[in-house]
Amino acid sequence: MTELSRARIRGLMGEVMANQGKVLPDDDAAELREIGFRSLDFSELALRVEDETEEELNFDAPGLRRIATVGDVLDFLAELQRQ
Amino acid sequence: MSDLATRVRPVPPSTVVLVSGGSRGLGLAIVTDLLDAGLKVAAFARTVTPELAKLADAHPERTHVGPVDVTDLAAAQAFVRAAEDRLGPLDGLVNNAAVGQDSLHVHTAAADLARIIETNLTAPLQLTRLAVRRMLAQGRRGRIVNVTSICAQRGFPGLVAYSATKGGMDAATRSLARELGGRMLVNAVAPGFFASEMSAVLGQTQLDQIVRRTPTGQLTEPAEVLPVVRMLLCDQTNINGQVIVVDGAASI
Ligand SMILES: NC(=O)c1ccc[n+]([C@@H]2O[C@H](COP(=O)([O-])OP(=O)(O)OC[C@H]3O[C@@H](n4cnc5c(N)ncnc54)[C@H](OP(=O)(O)O)[C@@H]3O)[C@@H](O)[C@H]2O)c1
Numbered sequence: 001m002t003e004l005s006r007a008r009i010r011g012l013m014g015e016v017m018a019n020q021g022k023v024l025p026d027d028d029a030a031e032l033r034e035i036g037f038r039s040l041d042f043s044e045l046a047l048r049v050e051d052e053t054e055e056e057l058n059f060d061a062p063g064l065r066r067i068a069t070v071g072d073v074l075d076f077l078a079e080l081q082r083q
Numbered sequence: 084m085s086d087l088a089t090r091v092r093p094v095p096p097s098t099v100v101l102v103s104g105g106s107r108g109l110g111l112a113i114v115t116d117l118l119d120a121g122l123k124v125a126a127f128a129r130t131v132t133p134e135l136a137k138l139a140d141a142h143p144e145r146t147h148v149g150p151v152d153v154t155d156l157a158a159a160q161a162f163v164r165a166a167e168d169r170l171g172p173l174d175g176l177v178n179n180a181a182v183g184q185d186s187l188h189v190h191t192a193a194a195d196l197a198r199i200i201e202t203n204l205t206a207p208l209q210l211t212r213l214a215v216r217r218m219l220a221q222g223r224r225g226r227i228v229n230v231t232s233i234c235a236q237r238g239f240p241g242l243v244a245y246s247a248t249k250g251g252m253d254a255a256t257r258s259l260a261r262e263l264g265g266r267m268l269v270n271a272v273a274p275g276f277f278a279s280e281m282s283a284v285l286g287q288t289q290l291d292q293i294v295r296r297t298p299t300g301q302l303t304e305p306a307e308v309l310p311v312v313r314m315l316l317c318d319q320t321n322i323n324g325q326v327i328v329v330d331g332a333a334s335i
Contacts, residue, residue, distance in 0.1 A: 043187060043189055046190065047189065057190070058186070058190050058191060058192040058195070059190050060185050061186055061241040061284070062185060062286065065288075
């Protein structure tokens, strides 16, 4: 399976936000709540990653609850691809 | 006519009850409560916990326990036979075994979806069929209690497949009560969230939110569900085909 780089995932995250007229800040520490990246946006991003890797990424909700920043999103999806 | 006579004769209290998922949580509490009330109880789960084994040791003549996966119909069948040999004919069933869920529908693996439906919907329907066949074949009358959930009636993210199975069991409860024409009482108990291994996945924020939205200001305790299960199995009421919600009015 092709594994997407963190930078590529960041690019896709930017696209998800741009679709909603929002901008993804460069700072990995930016809080999702402040930038308006909600849990369904996370789902959309995960599905876009799936589309590119052609591999389903399934996960439980508790892991998601720990995600608070842009960096957390990128780490979570990068890690998930490796599982 | 005998049919009419059967109809007006109330269904007697259960005396020998099969409890699925009796190893921990609400199931273990139900087993304990029914034994305390003097009933005979057969209980299984995939693993017999020390707590369940201890109960069986304390009441060897009134208890039959064993490791059974509820999705394994042949194993369930063998367990029921062995339980009846030991305790006498079954006249009560509590469908309590279930698996939880905590994943958004789009991110739930297809295999997990199938497992939730098999454990929480197909298996209890099979177990019910098995129990009803045994009771009917011997002209016995009995009572069935399905443990469902408030999730069958209200929406909760992360619980889509689980909710579907519980809604399915609520619906089956009504149709089975009609189908069995008063020879058996079939009801469901739908608890709100309570602390257990199943609900341990809920975050503190979610628990706080549920408590905030509950007029009684507390999560449901398993001990608060027990009297309802016991009533449905043992008391003479005309309650049949109902889903009784025990959730402190969180859902109204
Ligand atoms: N906790 C809540 O907030 C809540 C709220 C509403 C309704 N409920 C319902 O209440 C009932 C009890 O839940 P609980 O919270 O007490 O859950 P729990 O602590 O997780 O216990 C579930 C029981 O079912 C057994 N079980 C699970 N899969 C099984 C299988 N394939 N075959 C046989 N046994 C199986 C478990 O034992 P093994 O794992 O060893 O098999 C255990 O004994 C369930 O029907 C649940 O849906 C729970």
